[in-house]
Each structure stands twice: as C-alpha cells, then as structure tokens.
Amino acid sequence: MPSRPFLLLQRLHAVLRPTGLCGLCALPSTQPLCEPCQAQYLPPEPTRCQRCALELAGGAMVCGTCLKSPPPYIQALALGDYAEPIDRLVQRLKFGGEPAIGRWLGRLLAQRWQQDGRPLPDLVVPVPLSKARLQARGYNQSWEMARGFAGELNLRARSDVLLRVRDAAPQSGLPLAQRARNIRGAFTAPRALEGARLLLIDDVMTTGSTLTEAAAVLLRQGASEVSVAVALRTPPPR
Numbered sequence: 001m002p003s004r005p006f007l008l009l010q011r012l013h014a015v016l017r018p019t020g021l022c023g024l025c026a027l028p029s030t031q032p033l034c035e036p037c038q039a040q041y042l043p044p045e046p047t048r049c050q051r052c053a054l055e056l057a058g059g060a061m062v063c064g065t066c067l068k069s070p071p072p073y074i075q076a077l078a079l080g081d082y083a084e085p086i087d088r089l090v091q092r093l094k095f096g097g098e099p100a101i102g103r104w105l106g107r108l109l110a111q112r113w114q115q116d117g118r119p120l121p122d123l124v125v126p127v128p129l130s131k132a133r134l135q136a137r138g139y140n141q142s143w144e145m146a147r148g149f150a151g152e153l154n155l156r157a158r159s160d161v162l163l164r165v166r167d168a169a170p171q172s173g174l175p176l177a178q179r180a181r182n183i184r185g186a187f188t189a190p191r192a193l194e195g196a197r198l199l200l201i202d203d204v205m206t207t208g209s210t211l212t213e214a215a216a217v218l219l220r221q222g223a224s225e226v227s228v229a230v231a232l233r234t235p236p237p238r
C-alpha cells in the first residue's frame with residue numbers, strides 16, 4: 001500500500017494538474033481525453049468478442065475460447081485495450097486521486113452501450129474494493145464508473161449488491177493461472193436478486209477471473225443475467 005505522504009503528493013499533483021488539457025497529447029480538451037485521442041485509443045467500432053471483449057480478427061462475433069467454455073456473463077463491452085499510452089488514464093483514476101476520470105469513463109461506456117443497441121440492465125453494480133483498500137484510496141474507481149454509467153442512461157446504481165468479504169492479493173501481481181484461485185470466495189451478495197438483469201462495472205479486465213467470480217455470486221443470488229462493462233481490456237500475451 002502506498003505511504004500517506006506519497007498519496008498526499010499524488011493528490012496535490014492531481015489538484016495542480018492543468019485542467020482543460022487532454023491527458024495524453026496535452027492539446028486543449030474539455031474531457032480527460034480529446035476527441036482525436038479518443039478516436040485513436042478508444043475507437044468506437046473495433047471488432048471485439050461479444051462475450052469477453054477481446055479484440056477479434058476476421059469478423060467473428062465470439063472468440064474460440066468463449067465458444068468452447070462461455071463465461072457466466074452474457075456479454076462484455078470494453079472501450080479499448082489496456083496498453084500504452086491509454087493505460088495511464090486508468091493509473092491516474094486508481095492511484096492518482098482522480099475519481100472524475102471514472103465518472104467520465106462510465107458515461108462514455110453508457111454512450112457506447114446505447115449506440116450498440118444493447119438492452120438496458122435493471123441495476124448497475126460496481127466490483128467492490130475491500131474496506132482497507134477503499135480507506136486507503138478514498139473512493140472505489142468502479143463505483144465512480146457505475147455512477148457515471150447509470151447517470152447517463154437514467155438507471156439505478158447500487159454499491160450494496162455485491163460486497164468484498166476477503167481482500168485477495170492484488171490480481172496484477174499473480175501469474176494468470178493463479179488468478180481464479182486467488183479471487184475465489186472474495187465476494188458475497190447479501191440480498192436476493194430475483195430475476196434482476198445486472199451490469200457489472202470494473203476498470204480493467206485481464207483474465208476475467210474477478211468478473212467471472214463476481215458474476216457467479218450474483219447469479220447464485222437469483223440474478224437472471226449478468227453483463228459486464230469495463231474501461232479497458234488487457235490483450236492476450238503475444
């Protein structure tokens with residue numbers, strides 16, 4: 001966990017950062033990313049697997065992995081790949097004390113969701129942080145995104161539908177194969193969800209094991225279906 005002086009320095013940096021400039025190219029922009037950078041790094045119409053949001057070549061709708069063993073969520077949407085230099089935006093959202101980036105990413109996801117003609121969920125649910133991590137960070141970046149998404153489309157967002165009961169070791173520090181085991185039992189859903197169609201929101205999807213575990217918990221509580229929307233999707237290793 002970063003030290004307190006480090007966090008304070010980061011927040012100071014966030015406050016002093018010149019506003020009205022694109023976070024990548026530093027040209028004037030009223031949004032965290034200017035329109036040309038959005039078009040380049042978050043292109044509106046890439047071909048992605050409908051189920052897991054990995055980029056696909058050759059016009060297929062669903063990737064081979066999802067055909068063989070479909071994930072518990074029925075669809076996934078990502079704005080772009082988690083790669084240089086756009087990953088910096090998510091780093092600032094998570095570690096730079098800039099929750100407003102999350103609300104903006106949520107609104108952008110909602111606009112894409114609508115443009116795609118995807119059916120609207122009953123409820124928007126963020127992937128929760130543990131209490132300790134929430135305290136250290138001061139906000140949950142996924143909740144900021146969920147609020148942005150719900151606000152854009154007049155939907156309800158709730159942070160008490162899915163809770164984190166166990167603080168797993170950070171997934172990013174683990175080999176891919178160990179991630180599913182690491183996250184097992186980390187979530188609980190305290191209320192009955194009786195047929196609700198839920199949208200799970202997270203900042204980055206890597207192997208999908210966190211979202212798979214969260215979706216399974218929500219389905220066990222009676223949700224009729226779970227969809228997924230993330231800001232960025234980690235491309236498979238080459």
Ligand SMILES: [Zn+2]
Pocket residue numbers: 022023024025026027033034035036037038
């Ligand atoms: Zn730009």
Ligand SMILES: [Zn+2]
Pocket residue numbers: 049050051052053054062063064065066067
């Ligand atoms: Zn897939």
